[in-house]
Amino acid sequence: MTLIAGNGAEEAAIRDVYAQYLSAFHTQRAELVAPFYAPPCLFISDEVVLSFSSEDEVRNLFETIISGLQARDYDHSDVRELTVEMLSDRLAEVSGIAVRFDSSGSELERTGAKYTLRKSGGGWKFVAAVVHTAASAA
Numbered sequence: 001m002t003l004i005a006g007n008g009a010e011e012a013a014i015r016d017v018y019a020q021y022l023s024a025f026h027t028q029r030a031e032l033v034a035p036f037y038a039p040p041c042l043f044i045s046d047e048v049v050l051s052f053s054s055e056d057e058v059r060n061l062f063e064t065i066i067s068g069l070q071a072r073d074y075d076h077s078d079v080r081e082l083t084v085e086m087l088s089d090r091l092a093e094v095s096g097i098a099v100r101f102d103s104s105g106s107e108l109e110r111t112g113a114k115y116t117l118r119k120s121g122g123g124w125k126f127v128a129a130v131v132h133t134a135a136s137a138a
Helices: 008-026 030-036 054-072
Strands: 037-044 049-052 074-086 089-101 107-120 122-131
Touching: 008 074, 008 089, 008 107, 008 122, 030 037, 030 054, 037 054, 049 054, 049 089, 054 074
Parallel strands: 037 122
Antiparallel strands: 037 049, 074 089, 089 107, 107 122
16 A cells, blocks of 8 residues: 655644544543544444444443443553554544553553544544554554
C-alpha cells in the first residue's frame, strides 16, 4: 500500500484529536467519548465485530467498557508507541498501545488499538476501532 506523504498539519490535528479523546476517556463519562466517533462506525476485537449506526449506540458501548474498567479500579491509561499514518487527505490510521492503570498506579493491562479516522465537515472522527492484545501490536 502506498501511503500519502506526511502532512505535518493534518498529523498534528489528528494527534490533537486523539489527545482530546484520551482526555475524554479519562473522565470515565461515555457521553464525552461517543462524539469522537462518526456513525456508521465499527468496533472490532478478537471476540466481536460491532457496527453502530448512532452516537447513542457508541455511548452504550463505552458505558459498558467504562463500567468494566471501574469495577477493576481503573484510573487512567498511558498511550505508547502512538503512530499516525495518512492514508489519503481525508483518511488516517492511528495505532498505539494503551497501558491501563488502577488508582494505586499498578498496571491493569496493555491493549493495542488501531483506529481509522475520516475527515469530514465535523473534523477528524473515528470510523473504525480494532482492539487487540498488546502482544499483537507489531
